[in-house]
Amino acid sequence: MHERTLKVRLSFSYGEREILKNVEFSAKKGELLAIIGPNGAGKSTLLKCLVGILKPQGEVKFNGFDLLQLKPKERARFVTYVPQSSVPEFAFTIEEFVEMGAYATRGDTESALKRVGLWERRREFVTNLSGGEYQLVLIARALAQESEIILLDEPTSHLDINHALQIMEILNALKDEKIVIVVMHDLNLALKYADRLLLLNKGTIEWEGTPSSLRGDILENVYGIKAKIVEIDGASLLITSL
Numbered sequence: 253m254h255e256r257t258l259k260v261r262l263s264f265s266y267g268e269r270e271i272l273k274n275v276e277f278s279a280k281k282g283e284l285l286a287i288i289g290p291n292g293a294g295k296s297t298l299l300k301c302l303v304g305i306l307k308p309q310g311e312v313k314f315n316g317f318d319l320l321q322l323k324p325k326e327r328a329r330f331v332t333y334v335p336q337s338s339v340p341e342f343a344f345t346i347e348e349f350v351e352m353g354a355y356a357t358r359g360d361t362e363s364a365l366k367r368v369g370l371w372e373r374r375r376e377f378v379t380n381l382s383g384g385e386y387q388l389v390l391i392a393r394a395l396a397q398e399s400e401i402i403l404l405d406e407p408t409s410h411l412d413i414n415h416a417l418q419i420m421e422i423l424n425a426l427k428d429e430k431i432v433i434v435v436m437h438d439l440n441l442a443l444k445y446a447d448r449l450l451l452l453n454k455g456t457i458e459w460e461g462t463p464s465s466l467r468g469d470i471l472e473n474v475y476g477i478k479a480k481i482v483e484i485d486g487a488s489l490l491i492t493s494l
C-alpha cells in the first residue's frame with residue numbers, strides 16, 4: 253500500500269521573476285493544513301501549481317507518482333481546487349452547477365449539496381446567491397468530485413463569522429477523508445482549525461508548525477506588525493497592532 257501522502261517540492265517563476273523558491277512540504281489525511289502569509293507571498297500561486305493551472309519545476313507526488321506528469325483530466329480525479337470566488341454571471345441552477353464538476357454523478361451531487369445545507373435550494377439560480385452562499389456551492393461542487401485532495405483559496409473571505417465557522421467545520425470533518433489544504437488570511441480562524449500551519453513569505457516557507465507552537469514574534473517579522481498570542485479557555489487568540 254502506498255501511503256496517502258502528498259509530497260511537494262517545487263519552484264515557480266513568472267518570466268524572470270521567481271515567485272516560489274524551493275517550496276517543500278508534505279500533507280496527509282487527518283490534518284487540516286493552512287497556508288498563511290502576507291499579500292503577494294505566493295499562496296495562490298502555490299495552489300495553482302499544485303492543481304496544474306501553472307507549470308512549476310519540481311514534483312507533486314501523491315501515492316508515489318507525480319501529479320504534474322498527469323494530463324489535466326486525469327489530475328482532476330485526484331485534486332480539486334476551489335478558487336477565490338465571485339458570483340458567476342451564467343444562469344445555472346445550484347444543482348446543475350455542482351453537477352458540472354468533473355466526474356460528479358447525481359448521487360455525489362445530492363450528498364454534497366446536503367452536506368453544505370443547500371439541497372432544498374438546488375433549483376435556485378447561482379446568479380441570485382450571496383457571496384457566502386456561492387462559496388458553499390463551490391465547496392459542494394468540489395465535494396461532488398470525490399477527489400482525494402482538496403485545495404481551497406481563502407474560502408471564508410466573503411463570509412460572516414457564522415458562515416465562516418460553518419465552512420471551517422465542514423473542512424474539519426472532511427480532513428479524515430481527503431487531504432485538505434486551505435489558504436487563509438484570518439489568522440484566528442487558522443489558529444482555531446488548522447492542525448498545521450505553513451507560513452509562506454516572499455516565495456519560501458518561513459515557518460512551519462502547529463498552531464500551539466506559533467509565537468507572536470514569528471508573525472511580527474513576516475507581517476511587520478506587533479503580535480501577541482494568548483490562551484483563553486484553551487483556545488489561542490491573536491492580538492495585533494501596528
Ligand SMILES: Nc1ncnc2c1ncn2[C@@H]1O[C@H](COP(=O)(O)OP(=O)(O)OP(=O)(O)O)[C@@H](O)[C@H]1O
Binds near residue numbers: 266291295297
Ligand atoms: N499572472 C501573473 N503574472 C506575473 N506575476 C504575477 C501573476 N500572478 C501573480 N503574480 C505575482 O506573484 C506574486 C505572488 O502572487 P500570489 O497571488 O500567489 O500571492 P498571494 O500570497 O496569494 O497573495 P494574496 O494574499 O494577496 O492573495 C505577486 O507578487 C504577484 O504580483
